[in-house]
Amino acid sequence: MNRLSYFILISLIVLITTASKLEFAAVFTRHGDRTPIKNFPDDGTEWFCQENELQVPSQNLDTSVSTTRLYRKMYLPNRNVLPGNCTYGQLTTIGAKQHQELGKYFHSRYIEQYKILPEVLDRDTFWIRSTNYYRTLQSAEFFLYGLYPLESRSDQEIINIHTMDKEHENMHYNPSGCPKLSVVRSEIYKSKLYLDWTTSISPFLDKLKKIFNINDFDEHNLYNIYSNMEARKCHKKQIPDGLTEEIWQELIVQAGNYANLVFGNHTLNSLAIGTYIQELVDLFDSKISGELKHNFHLYSAHDSGIILVLSALHCFDNLPPEYASNLQFELFNINDSHYIQLLYNHKPLVIPGCGETLCPYEAFKQIALKAVLPDPHKSCQI
Structure with a gap:
């Protein structure tokens, strides 16, 4: 300076x-x-959530409310998609x-x-x-x-x-609020910048394909995998044996690169x-x-x-x-x-x-x- x-x-x-x-x-x-958005991979890992919103019905828009009776939403056992009591x-x-x-x-x-x-x-x-x-x-x-x-x-x-x-x-x-977003995203996937990136990470994608045993794994799965592993690591849940710290750090980088190529457009x-x-x-x-x-x-x-x-x-x-x-x-x-x-x-x-x-x-x-x-x-x- x-x-x-x-x-x-x-x-x-x-x-x-x-x-x-x-x-x-x-x-x-x-x-x-939060719990995973998708249970990916689906290996039966259980998730338990204690945070349940309590509600009180109201017939007016007053600024205060009496809480003489509260209602709680509870998920029925085995009637949700994730093992445990979460959605x-x-x-x-x-x-x-x-x-x-x-x-x-x-x-x-x-x-x-x-x-x-x-x-x-x-x-x-x-x-x-x-x-x-x-x-x-x-x-x-x-x-x-x-x-x-x-x-x-x-x-x-x-x-x-x-x-x-x-x-x-x-x-x-x-895209529900702006349908053109889906069109533009498809165009990004066809751009030279994006295709060059996917070519450069092909060996890394092959590693992830073996680790997670997913035959049709491609770069679109990167952020979903990262997101799922983020939740698992936060809760000290089991992760695949092949997901070493080195590969995890690379996954963070490439998930970020994917986000930048799409959302940075x-x-x-x-x-x-x-x-x-x-x-x-x-x-x-x-x-x-x-x-x-x-x-x-x-x-x-x-x-x-x-x-x-x-x-x-x-x-x-x-x-x-x-x-x-x-x-x-x-x-x-x-x-x-x-x-x-x-x-x-x-x-x-x-x-x-x-x-x-x-x-x-x-x-x-x-x-x-x-x-x-x-x-x-x-x-x-x-």
């Missing part, structure tokens, strides 16, 4: 600590640890604790350090959105439990977690995440103009969403996001000028085109909007 760069860095640190104010934060998370992709006790710990971290950052949230829960200061999956909805609930423990709540308030039908969801790769990326990026920019604009009263937004989603957002900003590191990974978009006011700080798993990132971790808001906006299509609805039609 030359003397000028060092001086600029020190100046920014001084600004952050002496003349800055955090005005708003948007946190985008991946759900916590595919269900949040586990480990996943619940991961998000509770994540909530505790942001309690320290946004309630104690920056004080953009009050010590006692106030629904008017934050907003929550989740994809319409059991594991992401529950992850948001446990996050809030860590952010605001029971002793920090004024009463039994009803917390709204906003969601969408899959035809409208824009926080992950979703500019056309697919814009179709998949562009409308969410637009919503994020509109959110910051509203906060800067004084129209938005919330100080914090939580978005509970999936690893594909994190990859898409990072790729849209050219910050994806080609490694699959771990459970409970998170992106922090923080809006700072420094001497009446606004800046965005992006953190990935609490580490500041330099968005290409910004030069420093604190990105002038207009520069960030210009970079982000490159991922937004002029007419997303029309572009998504086949």
Whole structure:
């Protein structure tokens, strides 16, 4: 680092600590640890889940509720697809604790350090959105439990977690909402860049084919295998004997390369995440103009969403996001000028085109909007 760069860095640190104010934060998370999406390979491994959502029926939209009677959904033995008492992709006790710990971290950052949230829960200061999956909805609930423990709540308030039908969801790769995505993905599979990659990893695919005893194994199985083994390793479940640490690390790398080739493609990326990026920019604009009263937004989603957002900003590191990974978009006011700080798993990132971790808001906006299509609805039609 030359003397000028060092001086600029020190100046920014001084600004952050002496003349800055955090005005708003948007946190985008991946759900916590969950059971496999597919039991692959199907070897009879049992999975047991203790996290069951308790529900109370309500006939009105009051802000509080009496819990005189609760209802719990229970899976019938031997009537589910996974051995044990879980279903595919269900949040586990480990996943619940991961998000509770994540909530505790942001309690320290946004309630104690920056004080953009009050010590006692106030629904008017934050907003929550989740994809319409059991594991992401529950992850948001446990996050809030860590952010605001029971002793920090004024009463039994009803917390709204906003969601969408899959035809409208824009926080992950979703061909149901954008049919053109399937067409573009097929075109990516035929591209020279993609075909050259598949040729280069052919020996590695042959190794995996033998390890998992799958004759029709190809590169499309990479991420599914990685995802399944990720869950098994998290729970110390049995893994195939041939899956050495060296091969596991290579599997992580190649699963990340697959994700980058697909989700990092500019056309697919814009179709998949562009409308969410637009919503994020509109959110910051509203906060800067004084129209938005919330100080914090939580978005509970999936690893594909994190990859898409990072790729849209050219910050994806080609490694699959771990459970409970998170992106922090923080809006700072420094001497009446606004800046965005992006953190990935609490580490500041330099968005290409910004030069420093604190990105002038207009520069960030210009970079982000490159991922937004002029007419997303029309572009998504086949």
